Amino acid sequence: MRACVFDLDGVLVDSEPVWEEVRRAFVAEHGGTWQPDTQSRLMGMSTAEWAAYLGSLGVAMPAGEIASAVVERMAARYRDAVPLMPGAVETVRRLSGQVTLGLASSSPRSLIDTVLAAAGLAECFEATVSTEEVPRGKPAPDGYLEAARRLEVDPRECVAVEDSSNGLRSAHAAGMRVVAVPHPRYPPAPDALALAWRVLPDLGAFTVESLS
Template sequence: MTTPQAIVFDLDGVLVDSEPVWEEVRRGYVADMGGTWRPDTQDRLMGMSTDEWADYLAGDLIGGDVTSDQVAYEVVDRMSRRYAVEVPIMPGAVEAVRRMADFRPLGLASSSPRALIDLVLGRLGIAGLFRTTVSTEEVDLGKPAPDGYLAAAARLEVPAGECVAIEDSSNGLRSAHAAGMRVVAVPHPRYPPAADAAALATLKIKSLDELTPDVLTGLEGRA
């Protein structure tokens, strides 16, 4: 394994502390629609594409006449209105992206819908630092399938095995590993990955402040 030639970031839980917001918004929406939020719902939703989580909310948690398209539109609208007020940035996120952009080409593979990816990166002032961004809306399957990461590598014109992914969640770690990438895990303190998923990481760091060119250069020779 050589030194990584490209870096692919996840968005939710890595650059933006959005998982608590997603949980609050979707949980509130399910309650407003008369549905029932289950104990394992948040873990199941993390990494799903928009179509996948909208189908799950509509069919498994809400039922009735609500459609998946309606669920997706209304939940994303609620998220957009929250982000218009404040984007909850993870500590060191903007600095890490700027630091890494000076080292290697950057991509992003996110489960967020395209509208939210563009809104968030624009609000943070870092959209232009990414050579490509991929929403799982734009591939066949969301995480833990590798589709999003494979698409990002293809658009970067770098083999997936020469990319390193920066991830936090169980499904994200599984997705990047399945794509053949080395993975740096930055676990979210509130939503830590499952032990089997965490074991897939090439390296675990406590915060984005630890993500440096020297750290990634040190991955050479590590699978």
């Protein structure tokens, strides 16, 4: 393993409940209908992709306006407090002294930078990628491939840390070994979890030694 590439939402930040609350309320306020599988579909999508999807639920606004409004609401929530996952800061800081770290996230660049700065983790990552910066969001491998490119490491020599179905599929499609840390509220689908090289109960169990 030459590098480790983290997902952000659901791995380092317990943001999926916040994303669901914010987007669900936005859809309801604008006359749309939230479907039972909406949250699972949205996880991993790029900003442009999920904004277009909210439009398909009946939100009669241009996708760009949807994205701007929702991201601003998320930024406001983060300004109040960033909901870090247990052990996130300690794990990243510990690993950063042992292996090169990258990040491949579906969050927009502005939220990635806000979270990492608030957590004091920005200096731990050699490269960070938003799916805004690549052609396709997860489950396509684009974000992870771009992270490996920026780190100047072969994807096959990288470990990815993921929680969601689309994230697991994305990292696996990029050729990385995937460590799954399933979110208790949003567990990945069994077929996606089966792609994982290791499955860990939480970030506290994630060490370089555990990957040998």
